[in-house]
Amino acid sequence: MYTISEISQLTETTAHTIRYYEKEGLLFPTRTAGGVRRYDESQLTWLRFVLRLRATHMPIDQIREYVELFLASSETHDTSLERLRLLEAHQQNVRQQLAELIRTEQMITEKIAVYQQLHPTVKETI
Amino acid sequence: MYTISEISQLTETTAHTIRYYEKEGLLFPTRTAGGVRRYDESQLTWLRFVLRLRATHMPIDQIREYVELFLASSETHDTSLERLRLLEAHQQNVRQQLAELIRTEQMITEKIAVYQQLHPTVKETI
């Protein structure tokens, strides 16, 4: 069981942000008798996944929706298909970002080549 | 020579945003006698480049810096090396985003595979 500062270091995220994610309904650590947050391995793994989704620009609202579906799932009402749909939607999104990045990387590389012809040999200056 | 609504359509960007970019020092169209903006091919090409940089999360401040270096360049003071450095920095950035997207794409694909095992055949329902 980790404290917030431990999780904060392990994920390179501020404690402020981690509390904010909890307020937004993305995390739900247990608490000590005194009310101090404690995180287990599964919450750490989940936070790491959330950070991945955020790094690829999935909005917090959509992540919350995924969480809510997960929590709402039961024997009488299975939400895994809806969660699958959310993941597929984000996957599409990620692929579009990839396409845009690849095109832009090429464009920048071309422009850099033009500049480098102007400065043929910027060699190591000691 | 294009009007603002024409380049707005050509680039799928609102006229609001195009004026905002001008206010931020990224664009400088000519004006008619009456003060109406007119854009030539070079400004259109440049706007398209700017939109690429934005789509890959280059901050407006940095794009402005690039513009300012370009405008400041003269025979006595060549700024092309500094511009090259800015481009290289963003290229690094784009490559990091690419790496993150690729990793995340894989993660999502794996998770999707798990969900699809739960729903082996969601076949066409009519």
Added chain:
DNA sequence: CTACAAGTTAGAGTTGACTCTAAGTCAAGC
């Protein structure tokens, strides 16, 4: 016990990038 570092809260503030509004001015067809 006590000191004090680390944790807690509600809520305010910040940042970057738009996005919109209102009150006008310009331009093109009739």
Added chain:
DNA sequence: GCTTGACTTAGAGTCAACTCTAACTTGTAG
């Protein structure tokens, strides 16, 4: 000349995602 739709401006408003503050409480090492 007149109408009407597109254009102009300064500046206010919005939004997502943090980021910080202040006043207070908890946990732990000595």
